[in-house]
Amino acid sequence: MSDLTHLQRLEAESIHIFREVVAECERPALLYSIGKDSSVMLHLALKAFAPAKPPFPLLQIASGWDFREMLEFRDATAKRYGLELLVHTNEEGVRAGVKPWTPGTAYADLMLTQALRQALDKYGVDAAFGGGRRDEEKSRAKERIFSFRSAQHRWDPKNQRPELWQLYNARKNRGESIRIFPLSNWTELDVWQYIHLEKVPVVPLYLAKTRPVVRRDGRLIMVDDERLPLGPDDRVEHLKVRFRTLGCYPLTAATESTAASLTDVIREMLLATGSEREGRIVDHDGAASMEKKKQEGYF
Amino acid sequence: MAAADSELIAADIEAYLESHRHKSLLRFITCGSVDDGKSSLIGRLLFETKMIFADQLRALEDDSRRVGTRGGAIDFALLVDGLAAEREQGITIDVAYRFFSTDKRKFIVADTPGHEQYTRNMVTGASTAELAVILVDARKGVLTQTRRHSYLVALLGIEKIVLAINKMDLVDFDERRFREIESEYRAFAAKIRLSDITAIPLSAVGGDNVAAASPRMSWYRGPTLIAHLESAPLTDSVTHKAFRLPVQWVNRPDPEFRGFAGLIASGVVRAGDPLRVLPSGRTSRVARILGAGGEVSHAVAGESVTLTLEDEIDVSRGDVLASADSPPPVASQFHATIVWMHDEPLVPGRVYLLKLATKTVTATLAPIKYRIDVNTLERVAAGRLELNDIGYCGLELASAIAFEPYRESRTLGGFILIDRLTNTTVGAGLLEAAQRRAENVHWQALDVNKRARAELSHQKPCVVWFTGLSGAGKSTIANLVEKKLHADGRQTYLLDGDNVRLGLNKDLGFSVEDRVENIRRVGEVARLMVDAGLIVLVSFISPFRAERDMARALLEPGEFVEVFVDTPLAQAEARDVKGLYKKARRGELRNFTGIDSPYEPPLAPEVLLDTTRLTPQAAAEAVIAHLREAEIIDVDLTWEI
Numbered sequence: 001m002s003d004l005t006h007l008q009r010l011e012a013e014s015i016h017i018f019r020e021v022v023a024e025c026e027r028p029a030l031l032y033s034i035g036k037d038s039s040v041m042l043h044l045a046l047k048a049f050a051p052a053k054p055p056f057p058l059l060q061i062a063s064g065w066d067f068r069e070m071l072e073f074r075d076a077t078a079k080r081y082g083l084e085l086l087v088h089t090n091e092e093g094v095r096a097g098v099k100p101w102t103p104g105t106a107y108a109d110l111m112l113t114q115a116l117r118q119a120l121d122k123y124g125v126d127a128a129f130g131g132g133r134r135d136e137e138k139s140r141a142k143e144r145i146f147s148f149r150s151a152q153h154r155w156d157p158k159n160q161r162p163e164l165w166q167l168y169n170a171r172k173n174r175g176e177s178i179r180i181f182p183l184s185n186w187t188e189l190d191v192w193q194y195i196h197l198e199k200v201p202v203v204p205l206y207l208a209k210t211r212p213v214v215r216r217d218g219r220l221i222m223v224d225d226e227r228l229p230l231g232p233d234d235r236v237e238h239l240k241v242r243f244r245t246l247g248c249y250p251l252t253a254a255t256e257s258t259a260a261s262l263t264d265v266i267r268e269m270l271l272a273t274g275s276e277r278e279g280r281i282v283d284h285d286g287a288a289s290m291e292k293k294k295q296e297g298y299f
Numbered sequence: 300m301a302a303a304d305s306e307l308i309a310a311d312i313e314a315y316l317e318s319h320r321h322k323s324l325l326r327f328i329t330c331g332s333v334d335d336g337k338s339s340l341i342g343r344l345l346f347e348t349k350m351i352f353a354d355q356l357r358a359l360e361d362d363s364r365r366v367g368t369r370g371g372a373i374d375f376a377l378l379v380d381g382l383a384a385e386r387e388q389g390i391t392i393d394v395a396y397r398f399f400s401t402d403k404r405k406f407i408v409a410d411t412p413g414h415e416q417y418t419r420n421m422v423t424g425a426s427t428a429e430l431a432v433i434l435v436d437a438r439k440g441v442l443t444q445t446r447r448h449s450y451l452v453a454l455l456g457i458e459k460i461v462l463a464i465n466k467m468d469l470v471d472f473d474e475r476r477f478r479e480i481e482s483e484y485r486a487f488a489a490k491i492r493l494s495d496i497t498a499i500p501l502s503a504v505g506g507d508n509v510a511a512a513s514p515r516m517s518w519y520r521g522p523t524l525i526a527h528l529e530s531a532p533l534t535d536s537v538t539h540k541a542f543r544l545p546v547q548w549v550n551r552p553d554p555e556f557r558g559f560a561g562l563i564a565s566g567v568v569r570a571g572d573p574l575r576v577l578p579s580g581r582t583s584r585v586a587r588i589l590g591a592g593g594e595v596s597h598a599v600a601g602e603s604v605t606l607t608l609e610d611e612i613d614v615s616r617g618d619v620l621a622s623a624d625s626p627p628p629v630a631s632q633f634h635a636t637i638v639w640m641h642d643e644p645l646v647p648g649r650v651y652l653l654k655l656a657t658k659t660v661t662a663t664l665a666p667i668k669y670r671i672d673v674n675t676l677e678r679v680a681a682g683r684l685e686l687n688d689i690g691y692c693g694l695e696l697a698s699a700i701a702f703e704p705y706r707e708s709r710t711l712g713g714f715i716l717i718d719r720l721t722n723t724t725v726g727a728g729l730l731e732a733a734q735r736r737a738e739n740v741h742w743q744a745l746d747v748n749k750r751a752r753a754e755l756s757h758q759k760p761c762v763v764w765f766t767g768l769s770g771a772g773k774s775t776i777a778n779l780v781e782k783k784l785h786a787d788g789r790q791t792y793l794l795d796g797d798n799v800r801l802g803l804n805k806d807l808g809f810s811v812e813d814r815v816e817n818i819r820r821v822g823e824v825a826r827l828m829v830d831a832g833l834i835v836l837v838s839f840i841s842p843f844r845a846e847r848d849m850a851r852a853l854l855e856p857g858e859f860v861e862v863f864v865d866t867p868l869a870q871a872e873a874r875d876v877k878g879l880y881k882k883a884r885r886g887e888l889r890n891f892t893g894i895d896s897p898y899e900p901p902l903a904p905e906v907l908l909d910t911t912r913l914t915p916q917a918a919a920e921a922v923i924a925h926l927r928e929a930e931i932i933d934v935d936l937t938w939e940i
Binding site for chain 2: 003004005006007008009010011012013015016019020022023047048049050051052053134135141142157160161162163164165166167169171172173184185187189190193196197263264266267270271
């Protein structure tokens with residue numbers, strides 16, 4: 001065993017998780033958020049079932065505000081591997097006119113949380129692979145690899161099944177579904193290092209390039225299309241920026257950077273002094289908020 | 300990031316990545332009593348290995364002022380005490396996994412709580428760990444909790460122990476105190492066969508001997524905690540053992556390819572190796588090995604692979620591929636140590652699902668031989684296992700499986716028990732050895748079988764199981780059904796609560812254990828009668844769902860018809876044909892169903908009889924109608940014409 005490196009062991013364990021789910025669940029799907037963690041998950045899934053294709057579809061929750069480059073990458077990826085791609089948008093939310101800048105939590109709730117629930121119900125998904133890692137934040141550190149959700153998609157942190165050895169109990173009660181996190185034991189560095197070693201394709205937004213941005217509350221927001229409302233004082237600047245995490249473009253802050261290659265990005269990441277989620281605005285409301293969001297069904 | 304690292308990263312990122320590519324992985328567990336400073340130690344490890352980013356440090360300083368326990372100074376414990384509920388209670392309540400790495404190793408830490416009632420979390424954390432850090436408060440020394448944790452760690456097969464004697468600052472960094480605790484611990488550890496012990500004096504709060512040698516304890520010449528964790532030898536023996544691969548999934552994308560996918564549990568496999576499939580015993584040779592990166596000539600323990608074989612032999616999920624000349628044993632009866640993890644106690648005789656590696660089978664638990672008092676390590680007699688109890692008992696599986704004793708293989712010797720109704724994981728077990736006693740008592744494959752007997756009597760044998768409160772009308776309805784069947788020329792037998800309890804089960808009372816045994820015997824008798832070709836009518840209160848399901852599990856699908864005679868308690872009590880409710884109300888009868896013992900109604904009975912709306916005659920007709928519908932009795936039998 002000591003002959004294997006830490007990445008080889010993480011890879012083997014993640015592949016084992018993918019195979020257990022496919023062997024024991026009826027309708028798995030890979031929740032494909034198009035970010036780097038999704039890319040690594042897909043890469044592992046391709047390995048787990050080779051020479052067959054992964055026997056499940058990709059499922060993407062489209063808020064309508066995803067970066068255009070993400071959607072192009074998504075479609076090209078599904079096509080390249082010949083995988084079924086399911087895309088779901090919460091039409092109720094669209095009709096209600098919620099926008100990323102709508103005050104309060106209505107946007108995240110309707111376009112992300114509710115949309116995910118709707119999609120899982122609509123496609124009858126009983127096991128959804130997610131790219132969550134335990135190093136991301138504190139409540140994740142206690143979440144199981146096979147994490148059960150009630151019929152209302154709620155997580156009950158006090159009522160988790162013990163997970164011993166590499167034995168996963170995938171038996172569900174009626175209406176329950178499972179979120180499975182094959183990257184639970186990976187860290188951000190592991191993910192980047194694996195992308196580097198395995199040449200895993202990622203969305204070019206992770207690499208620095210001159211992009212049009214405006215400043216909002218000290219954050220750089222990319223003007224990805226004409227829908228971003230610009231005030232009279234807003235000045236569109238063309239700066240060399242990249243993104244550390246990806247989501248809805250009006251809510252995802254860019255960082256100024258010259259890291260135009262993968263190794264540059266890793267260097268920057270290693271020398272950085274801010275954790276990964278700093279760029280994600282949805283997480284900035286209280287330490288316990290992620291736990292609360294998850295209890296309500298946020299992935 | 301250490302300064303040297305930062306320079307390398309800045310100057311030559313490729314060289315840095317190359318050096319980090321070859322890191323190994325060590326999983327360890329930390330355990331200690333409440334207030335031993337465990338969370339502080341883990342927080343300190345994360346801080347010292349630069350796993351804390353500036354924004355997290357800001358949040359930590361903020362939190363320390365708000366909810367910290369160190370008077371506003373940085374409280375490292377807050378880094379790891381995750382869930383909001385825990386913060387409110389000021390304690391850790393579940394297993395949390397933490398990550399940090401140095402340039403030599405990546406570490407995964409299972410952080411488990413010190414509370415007595417959370418043994419199950421510790422066992423969970425220890426199941427994947429190779430090393431344990433056991434914390435002791437230098438002021439308090441070795442406590443009952445320390446012994447308990449050490450025992451659990453040893454039970455789960457962890458051999459390497461770090462005895463972290465913390466809070467040395469509170470005993471003036473006294474060497475004599477350190478030595479005293481160390482020798483007391485070593486004396487205890489020897490009793491549970493732990494010998495690989497490294498004792499380190501620490502102050503997690505002050506950082507002494509965590510990453511850097513403490514100038515305040517110059518008498519200590521051993522390694523710092525991080526230095527020790529970086530250099531502790533990894534368990535590499537699994538590659539020297541015989542090859543084992545539990546098959547997870549059969550990969551057949553097209554008729555040309557049939558691969559068997561799984562994670563290698565032990566040993567090495569090479570193309571051309573002769574393999575044996577267990578439990579069938581068939582043999583073949585390895586044709587190709589697909590590793591994570593494509594086709595390879597060999598693969599080792601810890602890798603996920605897909606193997607193809609030279610011959611077309613039957614292999615499915617749950618089978619084990621093993622080296623042909625040293626295969627693991629196959630058995631269906633075992634002795635095992637069981638750690639119970641559920642609020643509902645383990646009751647012998649009940650049927651659970653057992654999952655070992657990739658195989659899931661039903662398992663019946665034999666009477667418990669003893670329970671282990673983990674505080675004294677004494678063996679105590681026990682009729683059941685409560686939450687967090689550890690016991691030793693026999694178990695019998697519905698079919699034989701390939702296995703190895705737990706001390707030889709965590710993968711082929713560790714299992715979980717799953718409740719069949721709630722689907723939760725209720726226990727964990729460690730297989731010790733196969734049981735020899737009943738090895739030769741197997742069902743004889745007789746030529747005159749159930750089917751032959753049933754054909755002779757022109758009926759499909761089955762059990763019609765009437766359940767409901769005392770006085771619901773079970774026996775009345777069952778009698779009417781039997782009369783109708785008899786008149787129709789069917790061969791039947793009625794097992795009644797009263798007649799069985801007067802004879803076969805006269806040694807049983809009404810405690811939970813006896814009720815379980817009562818139903819087990821009735822179920823077994825009913826099964827024999829079904830095998831004899833009879834339609835068996837069973838009329839028993841049978842209040843517990845699990846027991847009725849156990850009886851159902853003894854039969855083949857479609858052979859068990861559950862009839863719920865549904866009568867409200869008030870009505871049954873008003874009827875009180877035998878005067879039992881009155882006695883129970885007066886306290887003369889104990890454990891009486893409906894009064895001081897629960898009745899669990901069936902969730903999905905084949906037949907539901909609402910006796911507030913149906914006469915006994917109509918109820919009996921409804922049962923007969925169901926038997927026709929289910930084609931158990933056939934209206935067009937040739938002899939009727």
